[in-house]
Amino acid sequence: MILKNWIQEFDHETNNTRKLLQAVPQKDIHYRPAANSWTMGQLAQHIATIYYWYVGTLTQDVYDITADHFERGHPDDIHSTLALFENNVEKAREALVSLTEEQLADEWTMKSGDNVILGPMPRGVVVRGFLFNHIYHHRGEMIVYLRATGNQVPGLYGPTYEDGLRSN
Template sequence: MIKKALLGEFLHEAESTRKILQAIPDSALDWKPSEKNWTTAQLASHISEVYNWYESTFNLDVFDMGAYQYDKGDVSKAENIVAKFEENVAKAKQAIENSDENTYFNDWKMEMNGNTLFPPTPKIQVIRGFLFNHLYHHRGELVVYLRSTGNKVPGMYGPTADDKL
């Protein structure tokens, strides 16, 4: 039952993520709002990468970031970031579909070089917060990036100011 609900939200929100990533023009990839922020390419790539964390989060009780390796690929073109997203979202969907609901309340934690980065927390809470909500947060940032660079923002929860009604 929980798996079905997670999968439904995942599929709906993955489509919204797809829309916003597809709205990024190559001309906006190097833009960033300040020296402390990521570029649009880095932010979009991070959004795509979060989908790569689903398998470890659903299937392990400890995610070792010290051993984690990920190839972001070529982020110099928006289409490459979208392709990486598609690859990762397919793996994430499979991780949810193959997950065992009996493990959803197991404690999960993130470590790096023996240090705890994310304390033991029920896996279902990590799935909702670290995976799902984390993506929504960064998608919101990406909306601001698109607006700030004069680009259109696709509707994710209804029309945007760019839609003519």
């Protein structure tokens, strides 16, 4: 039952993420709110990359992130990031639907070479915390970036503040 609900949530929230990434304008791709922050393009690319991590997280008991290389494209090109996102979403959904309820209890670990980054912990905790919530966290950051640059924020859960201003 949990997986059925997570797949529905994944589909719904992927559409929200898509709307948000599509709202990123090329003209503001280099915007960063502080010197130690990512640019808007780097943040968008990171959001798209998290979907890539679903495969290693859901299909391997020990996921070595340094051994897993893939082409991300350039963070200064939002069209490249949108293509990366769509490709990663397709693979992520396949990995999610292949998972069983029993596998949610399996111990999972993320490593970077010999260093343990996360875990060991039950895979179900990782799905919720590291995958789903991680994306939601960074989407919130992206909303702040969009508003700081005067861009329209798409309604993810109904009308936005800006939508309300237009109707007055």
